[in-house]
Each structure stands twice: as C-alpha cells, then as structure tokens.
Amino acid sequence: MSDEQEAPRPQETIMQAVFGFMASRALTVAATLNVADALHEGPRYYTDLATAVGADQRSLHRLLRLLVSLGIFEETAPGTYGLNAAADLLRADHPQSLRDMAVMITSPSHWLAWGEFDAAVRSGESGSQHAYGTDLFSWFQLEENREEWELFNAAMTSFSAGTAAAVATAFDFSSYGKIVDIGGGHGALLKQLLADAPQAAGVLFDLPGVIEGAELGELADRVELVGGDFFEAVPSGGDAYVLKHIIHDWSDEQSATILRNIVASMAPDGRVLVAEIVMPDSSEAHAAKFMDVNMLAMTEGGCERTEAEYATLFEAAGLRLVAIHPTDSIASIIEGVRA
Numbered sequence: 425m426s427d428e429q430e431a432p433r434p435q436e437t438i439m440q441a442v443f444g445f446m447a448s449r450a451l452t453v454a455a456t457l458n459v460a461d462a463l464h465e466g467p468r469y470y471t472d473l474a475t476a477v478g479a480d481q482r483s484l485h486r487l488l489r490l491l492v493s494l495g496i497f498e499e500t501a502p503g504t505y506g507l508n509a510a511a512d513l514l515r516a517d518h519p520q521s522l523r524d525m526a527v528m529i530t531s532p533s534h535w536l537a538w539g540e541f542d543a544a545v546r547s548g549e550s551g552s553q554h555a556y557g558t559d560l561f562s563w564f565q566l567e568e569n570r571e572e573w574e575l576f577n578a579a580m581t582s583f584s585a586g587t588a589a590a591v592a593t594a595f596d597f598s599s600y601g602k603i604v605d606i607g608g609g610h611g612a613l614l615k616q617l618l619a620d621a622p623q624a625a626g627v628l629f630d631l632p633g634v635i636e637g638a639e640l641g642e643l644a645d646r647v648e649l650v651g652g653d654f655f656e657a658v659p660s661g662g663d664a665y666v667l668k669h670i671i672h673d674w675s676d677e678q679s680a681t682i683l684r685n686i687v688a689s690m691a692p693d694g695r696v697l698v699a700e701i702v703m704p705d706s707s708e709a710h711a712a713k714f715m716d717v718n719m720l721a722m723t724e725g726g727c728e729r730t731e732a733e734y735a736t737l738f739e740a741a742g743l744r745l746v747a748i749h750p751t752d753s754i755a756s757i758i759e760g761v762r763a
C-alpha cells in the first residue's frame with residue numbers, strides 16, 4: 425500500500441464544504457448548552473447528559489456523534505461521551521476557553537450578516553450593511569442588541585487570551601521604557617507585557633467608554649489610561665506601540681491613518697508591533713482565509729493581509745517593515761520602524 429494519502433474525490437471535496445456551516449452551528453449549540461462543563465467530572469451516558477444540559481436525549485446523541493466525528497468530544501463507550509483536548513476548550517472555566525467564541529460565531533450578530541454574504545460579495549459592502557442597514561458596531565450599540573454586544577466582547581476576550589500570552593513570549597519587550605497598547609481593550613495584553621518588562625511603564629489607549637472598564641489589578645500604578653480616537657491622535661513618546669487585532673478591522677486607508685498617527689507620536693527610535701494573522705501567499709488551508717471572509721461579511725473594509733500587503737501599508741504610513749515574528753498562536757508580530 426502506498427504511504428501517499430489519496431486526494432479526496434471531487435464530490436467529497438464539495439460535500440465537505442457544503443456541510444461546513446453545519447459544523448459551526450452544531451458547535452455553537454453544544455457550547456450554548458454547556459455540554460463540556462457537564463462532562464468536566466468525567467464521561468456520561470447521553471440520557472443522563474441530556475437531563476443535565478436540558479436537551480432532548482436522542483437529539484443530543486446525534487449532535488455529539490457529529491462533533492465526535494469532527495474531533496470534538498469522544499465517545500468512550502457506545503452512547504457515552506467525554507471530553508478530549510478540543511472539547512475541553514469549550515468549558516467556560518478553561519483558562520484558554522473558546523466557549524464564548526463558539527457560542528458567538530453563529531449567534532444573530534454573525535448569522536444574520538452571513539445570511540447576506542452573497543450581497544457582500546456582489547457589492548463589496550459588508551454583510552452587516554445589508555442585514556442591518558448599518559455597520560456591525562453601530563448595530564451592537566442599539567439597546568435591543570446589548571446581549572449580542574456582551575457576547576461578542578466575551579468571545580473576543582476568550583479568543584484574545586491565548587494570543588496575548590503567545591505575543592508576550594514571542595517578542596522581547598524588556599528593553600522598552602514606555603509601551604503603548606493601541607486599542608488595548610481592558611488591558612489583558614498590556615498586563616502580560618508589563619509583567620515581563622518590569623522597568624517599563626504602560627499606556628492603555630482605547631475609546632473612552634472602553635477604557636473605563638480597564639482591569640489592571642496590581643499593575644494599575646504602572647499604567648496610564650488614555651481614552652481617545654486613534655483616527656485623531658494617539659499618546660506620544662512611546663518606545664513600543666502594540667496593536668493587536670486592530671489593523672485587520674480597517675481598510676488600507678483607515679489603517680494607514682492609524683499608523684501615521686503613531687509615527688507622528690512615537691519616540692525617535694520607536695517600534696510599531698502589529699499582532700495579526702499573516703495571510704499566506706500559497707493556496708494552503710489556513711485560518712487567515714476564514715478570518716478574511718469573516719471580515720468581508722462583518723466589517724467595513726477589514727481584511728487579513730499578506731506580508732507584502734503589510735509592507736506596502738507600512739510604507740504608506742511612513743514605516744519600514746523590518747521583521748515578522750511568528751508566535752505560538754495563529755497571530756504573528758509584524759515589526760516596523762520609522763522609514
């Protein structure tokens with residue numbers, strides 16, 4: 425027998441892609457029902473599990489059979505389900521939990537905008553515009569969408585936790601005196617960076633309403649909180665400006681404006697450190713390609729960029745791309761200096 429894996433038949437390739445949305449939806453339902461939490465103490469027979477999570481027995485069995493086939497959960501004996509490493513990440517209290525991300529990905533905020541994906545591809549406008557008549561973030565601010573907004577933020581926090589740790593360890597921040605986190609949210613990344621760079625002072629910059637919720641714990645006295653709009657100006661005098669999952673939200677023009685504002689404000693030998701997924705040039709399967717179409721469906725001009733596109737963007741903002749540092753996560757750190 426040959427060691428070479430046979431290529432899937434064309435019908436299989438299409439059918440796998442056709443069924444893809446069912447995998448996302450099934451995962452959302454399992455996460456919403458907190459199935460992983462109910463299995464934390466050990467495997468359970470599906471009838472008992474169904475009672476614990478409030479589901480129909482046979483339907484839950486069928487849902488889990490699909491997820492097991494996708495490598496999420498395991499069937500330890502016929503009809504008895506348990507956690508495997510992937511399913512463990514669906515527990516709400518796992519330190520790298522992806523539970524809220526799994527719940528969010530087919531919740532109304534995404535489901536409705538993705539329902540307009542054909543319109544997005546035809547028009548180049550976001551699915552959100554077609555679904556809501558406005559951009560996603562304006563829709564989130566409506567009182568009736570508060571729950572969706574909270575879910576989105578929880579999902580971003582859970583998704584971010586793993587990347588933040590990976591970014592902090594992949595780059596040596598110990599020589600910088602002042603580290604500015606642009607769009608730093610509530611400070612999760614900045615806390616990690618300052619813990620590894622005891623000499624550094626931090627600046628947490630985000631929209632005023634977001635900064636109010638900063639949670640810096642015992643590092644609070646080393647951090648200046650600054651509320652503002654990065655399209656207007658950013659805090660000055662920083663040695664390192666970190667932007668994690670910021671640039672991919674915006675068009676080239678908008679991104680160049682943000683970066684130009686940083687160039688105008690940073691110390692003479694300051695660094696810009698953009699943490700994003702870098703789109704490979706090859707045709708390989710890669711998370712960046714899913715992220716990118718998600719940005720197309722959801723945002724106004726957001727996208728994932730190749731190394732060459734980052735180099736061009738940096739140039740337009742007066743920066744020179746000097747290195748791309750891989751991290752132990754899907755994100756890399758794209759390092760720039762004044763051109």
Ligand SMILES: C[S@@+](CC[C@H](N)C(=O)[O-])C[C@H]1O[C@@H](n2cnc3c(N)ncnc32)[C@H](O)[C@@H]1O
Binds near residue numbers: 581584669
């Ligand atoms: C996708 S989140 C990334 C948050 C954080 N850096 C992370 O990786 O978890 C984008 C952040 O940009 C902030 N933001 C959006 N528009 C902004 C603006 N005009 N000025 C400053 N911050 C802004 C949001 O409030 C949010 O915290």
